[in-house]
Amino acid sequence: MTPVRLALVPGEPAGIGPELCVRLAHQPRDHSLVVFADPLQLQRAADAIGQPLRLVDADTPALRPGELALVEIPNAVAPPFGQPDPRNAPAVIRALQEAAQGCLDGRFDGIVTGPVHKAAINEGGIAYSGTTELLAEQAGADVVMMLANDVVRVALVTTHLPLRAVADAITPDALARTLHITHEALRRDFGIPAPVIAVLGLNPHAGEAGHLGREELDVIEPVLAALRAQGMTLVGPLPADTAFLPAKLRGFDAVVAMYHDQGLPVLKFSGFERAVNLTLGLPYPRVAVDHGTALELAGKGTADPSSLFAAADTCARIARIRRTLPA
Incomplete structure (x- = not known):
């Protein structure tokens, strides 16, 4: 059986999401991760916390420590750590929607999401009440x-x-x-x-x-x-x-x-x-962290990655259970 394949969305680029994704890439795992993000922001986060990161093509099974497969979603601007920029709101939403669509299309077995900044998205001109509502509307669920x-x-x-x-x-x-x-x-x-x-x-x-x-x-x-x-x-x-x-x-x-x-x-x-x-x-597993963007910690390497680790483990476990169900 092929390994479970999860879509990973860091969330707010100025928050702790990107660096938590880098830390997740170094965790031993039996599932592959495909991150929907701006590669420059991921690399900046990796450099800031002193963790190596290797980004590979989205079709490559990224299973080795320190490695993430990438679907590139470029940000409009490169925000400083801790300072969300509303101009990046379309990229944040696009990453969520493209990752979720990949689940609906059967290309991914589930989606793991990092923390978003609601105010920045709304200030960017996008009416947004939450990722739960966004994904439910997209899936009609x-x-x-x-x-x-x-x-x-x-x-x-x-x-x-x-x-x-x-x-x-x-x-x-x-x-x-x-x-x-x-x-x-x-x-x-x-x-x-x-x-x-x-x-x-x-x-x-x-x-x-x-x-x-x-x-x-x-x-x-x-x-x-x-x-x-x-x-x-x-x-x-x-x-x-x-x-x-x-x-x-x-x-x-x-x-x-x-x-x-x-x-x-x-x-x-x-x-x-x-x-x-x-x-x-939802017609696919979606598991998110249970914390916010922690802007005051972004880029410092002190943010606790436990919730994202647990989210990925939980999502992979649910995806494996779903694979055993009758079609």
């Missing part, structure tokens, strides 16, 4: 955001909403959609035949039988009952303040949280360095 590390997997019903808008967004359709996509991803991407999913309540103490809010009674419990009747194993709604106790987590394959800051602080506390961001529901 309904997606769910999941963050994961070695301790826990957390999927989100709502993502980047003001807290006062969350309750209205917890609808039966939104919850059922999230659970369906998460359940299928655990089976397909993680090889878990019968996933056990913990579902958090929205309110403190999961609403205390309606005394602290009715979302559990009116929305969450009816959806869970309907999906259990379809064969899903769903535990909840659970109070969020005790659902993440280690003894409980050992019985769950994933936790579905109602909103961003309900589940993610626990995940990041339990292992931020190895945490990754997955887009469930």
